Amino acid sequence: MTDILTITMNPAVDVFTSTANVRPTHKLRCGPALVHPGGGGINVARVLARLDVQALALYPAGGLTGGVLRKLLEAEGVPGRAVAIAGETRESFTVHDEGSGQDYRFVLPGPHLTGAEWQACLEAAVTVPVASRLAVASGSLPPGVPDDVYARLARRLATQGVRLALDTSGPALAAALEAGVYLVKPSLRELGDLTGAVLDTPARRLAACRSIVHAGRAEVVALSLGAEGALLVTREGAWQAAALAVPVASTVGAGDSFLGALLAARSRGMGFDEALARGIAASAAALLASGTALCQRADFERLLPQVRVQPL
Ligand SMILES: Nc1ncnc2c1ncn2[C@@H]1O[C@H](COP(=O)(O)OP(=O)(O)OP(=O)(O)O)[C@@H](O)[C@H]1O
Numbered sequence: 001m002t003d004i005l006t007i008t009m010n011p012a013v014d015v016f017t018s019t020a021n022v023r024p025t026h027k028l029r030c031g032p033a034l035v036h037p038g039g040g041g042i043n044v045a046r047v048l049a050r051l052d053v054q055a056l057a058l059y060p061a062g063g064l065t066g067g068v069l070r071k072l073l074e075a076e077g078v079p080g081r082a083v084a085i086a087g088e089t090r091e092s093f094t095v096h097d098e099g100s101g102q103d104y105r106f107v108l109p110g111p112h113l114t115g116a117e118w119q120a121c122l123e124a125a126v127t128v129p130v131a132s133r134l135a136v137a138s139g140s141l142p143p144g145v146p147d148d149v150y151a152r153l154a155r156r157l158a159t160q161g162v163r164l165a166l167d168t169s170g171p172a173l174a175a176a177l178e179a180g181v182y183l184v185k186p187s188l189r190e191l192g193d194l195t196g197a198v199l200d201t202p203a204r205r206l207a208a209c210r211s212i213v214h215a216g217r218a219e220v221v222a223l224s225l226g227a228e229g230a231l232l233v234t235r236e237g238a239w240q241a242a243a244l245a246v247p248v249a250s251t252v253g254a255g256d257s258f259l260g261a262l263l264a265a266r267s268r269g270m271g272f273d274e275a276l277a278r279g280i281a282a283s284a285a286a287l288l289a290s291g292t293a294l295c296q297r298a299d300f301e302r303l304l305p306q307v308r309v310q311p312l
């Protein structure tokens with residue numbers, strides 16, 4: 001049986017390559033392409049699979065790229081369920097600039113989904129039996145999908161006793177918090193956009209997370225702070241952890257690895273402190289890997305003992 005269900009409304013085939021210097025007009029001769037299945041929820045499912053959690057990735061897929069996406073997931077051994085759509089699944093393109101060490105990330109809007117198509121995704125989500133009673137939805141929404149789709153998903157899953165963890169931004173995040181979700185994982189920028197508050201001190205960040213929890217908008221707020229680590233707040237307590245200092249090959253997928261490892265721990269009944277530690281270790285492991293490769297299990301296990309979690 002599926003332990004954790006992941007939902008990705010706007011998946012992608014992620015293409016990653018590198019070039020000496022990104023500059024205009026000239027042909028940029030690139031290195032070999034690395035191709036991975038991608039989109040927030042799909043990445044979370046890839047991380048869960050590496051941590052021996054039975055994840056099922058649910059996503060809409062169409063066209064030739066949709067077929068490629070299915071095959072890529074299969075090749076990684078991640079169980080998937082594709083909901084057929086008429087449009088063409090998108091590709092995302094990341095170029096590593098060797099001169100500056102920076103990644104240039106080109107992100108297409110994705111195919112237009114009809115009402116029947118996005119509703120079919122919701123229908124499919126509620127038919128999956130989920131052992132841990134945890135589902136995670138992550139990523140942006142493609143054209144045609146209303147901003148309240150995650151709010152609807154949270155309500156539909158709740159009727160099955162399944163709790164929704166959410167990693168998204170903007171109006172889709174705001175609408176879902178109106179409906180109420182189990183867990184949110186905003187980055188600092190996303191929380192700032194949501195609350196409109198200045199979040200320049202630990203006290204202000206804690207207060208912003210607490211206000212979401214106390215308003216009943218989410219039971220758990222896992223605020224990721226990039227190089228500063230993360231903060232996790234529930235009604236019962238709050239914990240913080242510094243990030244690990246590791247050489248950064250790429251920050252792509254750090255948030256997805258963080259969330260995957262955190263939920264893997266929760267699905268195994270670990271406490272929030274342990275879950276936070278695992279999120280920090282997995283996100284640090286993701287930084288070691290270039291592009292969309294995400295965290296590797298061996299790096300995660302090696303880094304985990306280095307994480308220090310502090311109750312607040
Ligand atoms: N430069 C860094 N150094 C060390 N750890 C980092 C760094 N960037 C990210 N991390 C780790 O990855 C986690 C998630 O990163 P971040 O807060 O940037 O979220 P994100 O979801 O990847 O960001 P966004 O969605 O805004 O692009 C952090 O909590 C931290 O543990």
Ligand SMILES: [Mg+2]
Pocket residue numbers: 167187255256
């Ligand atoms: Mg993120």
